[in-house]
Amino acid sequence: MKAGSTLEKVLTAGEFAVTAELGPPANANADAIKKKAKHCAGVVDAANVTDNQTAVVRMSSIAASAIAIQSGVEPVAQMVCRDRNRIAMQSDLLGAAALGVKNILCLAGDHQTFGNHPGAKGVYDLDSLQLVSMVKKMRDDKVFLNGEPIKEHEPKFFIGAVENPFADPFEFRVFRLAKKITAGADFIQTQCIFDMPRFERWMKLVVDRGLHEKTYIMGGITPVRSHRALIYMKNNVAGMSIPDELITRMEGAKDPKEEGVKIALETIEQIRNIKGVSGLHLMPIGWESITETILEKAGLLPRPKV
Amino acid sequence: MIVADRKPLDEILESIKDYKKIMLMACGGCVTICFSGGTKAAELLASQIKMAREKDGDPIEIIECTPERQCEFEFIDVYKDKLKDVEAVLSIACGVGVQTMNEHFEDSITLPGLNTKFMGYPVEHALWEERCAGCGDCELQWTGGICPIARCAKKLLNGPCGGSSNGVCEVDKDISCVWQVIYDRLVKLDKLDNLTVVREPKDWRTSTSAGQRKIKFEEAML
Numbered sequence: 001m002k003a004g005s006t007l008e009k010v011l012t013a014g015e016f017a018v019t020a021e022l023g024p025p026a027n028a029n030a031d032a033i034k035k036k037a038k039h040c041a042g043v044v045d046a047a048n049v050t051d052n053q054t055a056v057v058r059m060s061s062i063a064a065s066a067i068a069i070q071s072g073v074e075p076v077a078q079m080v081c082r083d084r085n086r087i088a089m090q091s092d093l094l095g096a097a098a099l100g101v102k103n104i105l106c107l108a109g110d111h112q113t114f115g116n117h118p119g120a121k122g123v124y125d126l127d128s129l130q131l132v133s134m135v136k137k138m139r140d141d142k143v144f145l146n147g148e149p150i151k152e153h154e155p156k157f158f159i160g161a162v163e164n165p166f167a168d169p170f171e172f173r174v175f176r177l178a179k180k181i182t183a184g185a186d187f188i189q190t191q192c193i194f195d196m197p198r199f200e201r202w203m204k205l206v207v208d209r210g211l212h213e214k215t216y217i218m219g220g221i222t223p224v225r226s227h228r229a230l231i232y233m234k235n236n237v238a239g240m241s242i243p244d245e246l247i248t249r250m251e252g253a254k255d256p257k258e259e260g261v262k263i264a265l266e267t268i269e270q271i272r273n274i275k276g277v278s279g280l281h282l283m284p285i286g287w288e289s290i291t292e293t294i295l296e297k298a299g300l301l302p303r304p305k306v
Numbered sequence: 307m308i309v310a311d312r313k314p315l316d317e318i319l320e321s322i323k324d325y326k327k328i329m330l331m332a333c334g335g336c337v338t339i340c341f342s343g344g345t346k347a348a349e350l351l352a353s354q355i356k357m358a359r360e361k362d363g364d365p366i367e368i369i370e371c372t373p374e375r376q377c378e379f380e381f382i383d384v385y386k387d388k389l390k391d392v393e394a395v396l397s398i399a400c401g402v403g404v405q406t407m408n409e410h411f412e413d414s415i416t417l418p419g420l421n422t423k424f425m426g427y428p429v430e431h432a433l434w435e436e437r438c439a440g441c442g443d444c445e446l447q448w449t450g451g452i453c454p455i456a457r458c459a460k461k462l463l464n465g466p467c468g469g470s471s472n473g474v475c476e477v478d479k480d481i482s483c484v485w486q487v488i489y490d491r492l493v494k495l496d497k498l499d500n501l502t503v504v505r506e507p508k509d510w511r512t513s514t515s516a517g518q519r520k521i522k523f524e525e526a527m528l
Contacts, residue, residue: 129464130463167471169470179502238468
């Protein structure tokens with residue numbers, strides 16, 4: 001075991017792992033985390049606690065992760081490169097580990113110009129690959145980025161990274177995934193899958209290179225409640241591939257919520273049958289209450305005891 | 307070259323509101339080429355200022371001049387005597403020109419008329435794009451001669467991020483994803499191996515992180 005988190009145990013046991021997303025509030029209300037954690041407790045292996053997602057100021061992902069632990073949910077603390085330099089990052093990694101966080105997800109972060117402080121200075125001292133590599137170095141080599149030893153109590157994280165099979169250049173995405181694995185990514189969560197043919201093509205390249213044996217790949221699933229949500233994502237979120245047929249299907253649905261769940265379940269079924277996919281990451285943006293229903297219907301409950 | 311853009315007229319008028327006689331100093335270097343700070347730009351700006359001030363019943367006298375380069379003493383020294391006749395200088399050179407004037411002529415004040423933007427090149431007539439961030443540790447040898455520091459919004463050394471779509475950067479549809487550009491270039495040069503290496507964190511001390519930078523060329527010192 002690298003960190004001994006539940007997520008790590010589930011994945012190494014060969015079980016199909018499930019993570020969800022837990023967004024901290026834009027205030028100092030601990031109860032908001034506890035309330036959201038109720039949708040996750042016992043139904044997912046771990047929950048991603050986002051780090052100022054979409055560059056909008058929210059409660060610190062590490063503080064919110066600590067509250068999630070108190071609420072019985074294992075966090076995957078997200079850490080973006082946008083807001084901290086290597087000094088702050090290492091400091092926060094020590095703090096997160098001390099608070100009991102065992103999973104970390106390393107990302108570049110949504111660019112600050114998209115958020116609610118567009119005039120902020122972006123840091124980007126390290127990029128996401130370099131962050132992955134630094135977390136691994138602290139865990140495995142017991143040294144800081146500068147090579148100085150961490151004398152004892154080195155932070156031990158199960159290290160995650162993200163990959164977007166729907167971004168360009170398509171042919172290079174798998175090369176970059178391989179780089180992330182070399183840097184130290186133990187698991188990978190993907191961008192939301194709506195374009196199944198493209199995801200399948202990407203997974204084939206992953207499997208052809210044997211990368212699924214070097215990391216655990218978790219497919220991103222986003223249930224939507226209306227066709228408008230799909231149109232919004234198609235037009236406003238870079239690197240999203242949303243087929244028009246899907247929009248038409250949602251638009252024509254008598255009960256769009258029910259159809260949204262149905263589509264999510266079909267997607268889950270499809271990815272479970274793709275070689276090399278080890279789990280799913282559920283991102284029900286603004287619809288966290290649907291988490292349990294979807295996982296129940298997908299036959300993914302109860303979660304394995306590891 | 308250095309590319310600059312003129313400040314809004316209102317901001318310029320505000321900065322010179324206390325003066326009745328100024329010198330408007332253009333520059334014959336980079337900013338002439340990018341149309342923001344040459345003789346013609348000075349003529350236009352001077353007439354705009356005069357018109358605005360006349361309208362307000364507070365006319366201003368403006369002496370225009372264009373040294374070959376505002377960042378070198380030998381070209382600005384010829385205006386030394388004329389400076390005594392004006393209350394301030396309005397410079398339409400880059401920030402280096404403005405500062406050269408202020409440091410060299412301690413008794414007079416030189417105000418900026420331009421916003422200095424970047425080191426860039428002309429993509430086409432009258433269109434410049436940033437190409438160098440002056441990071442002090444050139445990476446171009448492995449990127450096919452294309453700079454991710456100057457052109458990637460996240461300064462990635464191991465790009466592209468997940469926001470690269472159809473060759474466009476997620477930050478602005480008018481910006482090319484430089485990592486797509488680098489990828490295409492290295493495919494063309496058959497050097498894609500350059501991108502399989504994990505690039506280490508950059509030492510930003512060579513950039514602006516370690517205070518003001520200096521270069522001394524010993525052989526040429528007097």
